[in-house]
Amino acid sequence: MVKKSEKKCFDKRGYFNFHPKGVIPIGGCIVQPTSDPVQEYVIQISSDSFLNGTVGLAAETRFDQERWLQGLREAARITLENSRMGESIIRDLETQGLQLNKEKQCCVEKLHEETIALRDEIDKNEVSSLYKEKLINKMAVTLVFLCSFFV
Incomplete structure (x- = not known):
């Protein structure tokens, strides 16, 4: 998933910026599918540690949304605390x-x-x-x- 501004930059430059300005820590976040009037396949990531509480990402198809949901949910379970607990x-x-x-x-x-x-x-x-x-x-x-x- 990329921001719209990153997509525009990709269209101009032909490559992605691999050094983004920020990182979203998704360890322990709640990842769920939603939809809004503008975008049909939206993924909502929510956490108490976010300033405004939620981050929304949009996918182009339901298949893409499902794959991103699966990957983000798996990534949300992988935290330093969980890995230490596993050890x-x-x-x-x-x-x-x-x-x-x-x-x-x-x-x-x-x-x-x-x-x-x-x-x-x-x-x-x-x-x-x-x-x-x-x-x-x-x-x-x-x-x-x-x-x-x-x-």
Whole structure:
């Protein structure tokens, strides 16, 4: 978007002035489509920081208006404060990720220890049952021997 005076200068010179007299800070501004009796496709940018409260820009077609609205709204969200906040959120998420990885590692180690303990207990129980079977067999042999001795 260019001012009418800039458009006239462009028509005369054939190029735009890349060093304008002023800049409109649109970070945190409200950008919305409007229309007025003179111009149909108007974009209104409003902010408390503007002297008169609003700035109006005109597009030639509805398509141009939609594209400018989209670009200006995206640009209005990009502010230094938001970028800093984004960086702090990223740092917080990285810290949380590291903490979760530490907790995960502790849980994996505990699970490994419990698995080893259960395996040892199963091995002991298997040995115990084998030992019991051997004892029962010995007792049976002894009983048979004793029974044969007393008969």
